[in-house]
Amino acid sequence: MDRVSRTILSRITLMVALVVAGELVFALPFNLPRFFRPTLLQVFDFTNTQLGDMFAIYGITAMLAYFPGGAVADHFSARTLMVTSLFSTAVGGLFMATIPDAAGMKFLYGFWGVTTIFLFWGALIRATREWGGDSSQGVAFGVLEGGRGLVAASVALFAVNVLAFYLPDNARLATAEEREAGLRTVILLYTLVTFLAGVFTWFAIPVVKKVGDFSPLKGMGAVLRRPVIWAQACIIVCAYCGYKGLDNYSLYAVQVLGMDEVEGARLASYGAWTRPLAAVVAGVVADRFNPLRSIGVIFGILLLSYAAWSAAEPAGSGVPIIYFNFFATYIAVFALRGVYFALLEENQTPMFLTGAAVGMISLVGYTPDIFFAPIAGRILDANPGLVGHQNYFAFLAAIAGAGIITVLWLVWLRRHGSEKLWQQGSVAAK
Secondary structure: OOHHHHHHHHHHHHHHHHHHHHHHOOHHHHHHHHHOHHHHHHHHOOOHHHHHHHHHHHHHHHHHHHHHHHHHHOOOOHHHHHHHHHHHHHHHHHHHOOOOOHHHHHHHHHHHHHHOOOOOHHHHHHHHHHHHOOOOHHHHHHHHHHHHHHHHHHHHHHHHHHHHHHOOOOHHHOOHHHHHHHHHHHHHHHHHHHHHHHHHHHHHOOOOOOOOOOOOOOOHHHHHOOHHHHHHHHHHHHHHHHHHHHHHHHHHHHHOOOOOHHHHHHHHHHHHOHHHHHHHHHHHHHHHOOHHHHHHHHHHHHHHHHHHHHHOOOOOOHHHHHHHHHHHHHHHHHHHHHHHHHHHHHOOOOHHHHHHHHHHHHHHHOOHHHHHHHHHHHHHHHOOOHHHHHHHHHHHHHHHHHHHHHHHHHHHHHHOOHHHHHHHHHHHHO
């Protein structure tokens, strides 16, 4: 094999590792409750509000981990950081399989907030940005997001069949013991694939020596003074709310569309299959045209889709509207996730500040991990059934509208020359 072929193979292997690790590290805390929410709520005997409060604890610990985690990512090998994160997260899966009580689950989600963020997130984004180079940031993040979607959908489809194996043909007639046995096996399946992702990452990602002397505050001042960083963070807040909004789609299928829990999980897994195509296409379009303009258009689509869904009823002409918007919002949300970190390059963020910038952006951008699930749970529990879900989609429509306003703010900042701030900030950071 010649040198060019080895280089190409190495780049492909690296991206596959980033994709697999980047999805499976979040599979236990997020994908499992997303695809199997009705079953999880029954087995653990939780309300939507209780589960939302657990996500809030995750969000708090994650928020505390983003900023220092970004600094760590600028100075240490991505391989070591990511593998440690995957193995630690898998250990939490073993504890979850014991079906702990609410206090135990709150502790677990706090633990996962550290294991999935502090050592992992900044390293993943920095490695992806380096892979994309100067001209392919949209493709790099689009492939990352799209590949993650392919991994998530594949594992979820297999896990749905595992759950179905433990339940009778009519899942509504399942006993509490059958549900618990099925969900425990699904939890152990997600634990196993998370551990195997760590093993694969160890062998697939090359060793990189520590970069310079570690200083957790280095570069933070320059990042904090950058207005476009704050604007990008606010864009991610709105986009991530849309992503968190997908968590209740399987519950909607059960409570509003009348499906059983297996059918609801399967429908949600079908929606996840739109993620690879949506993210990759969005990344290609963003590289060809303009990431910010693409993001604004996608927020507009989400606003219209959520508004229509909030008024639709599961009868007559409302049924096709519901199913259309079910998949339209999946596609739009995944498209957003495929391009919003490409704004780092468009905003001319220096490469050596990538970890610090990602830490700052994520600190603000992923605050929905704290507030979204508790608010959503209370909206749904306040009016159980159709009305609660309609109010939920109206809430999402308002957030999409805020996303459009934030895009306009970033356009204004860039037209007024805020990129010049990097010159002073970068010098100060060195």
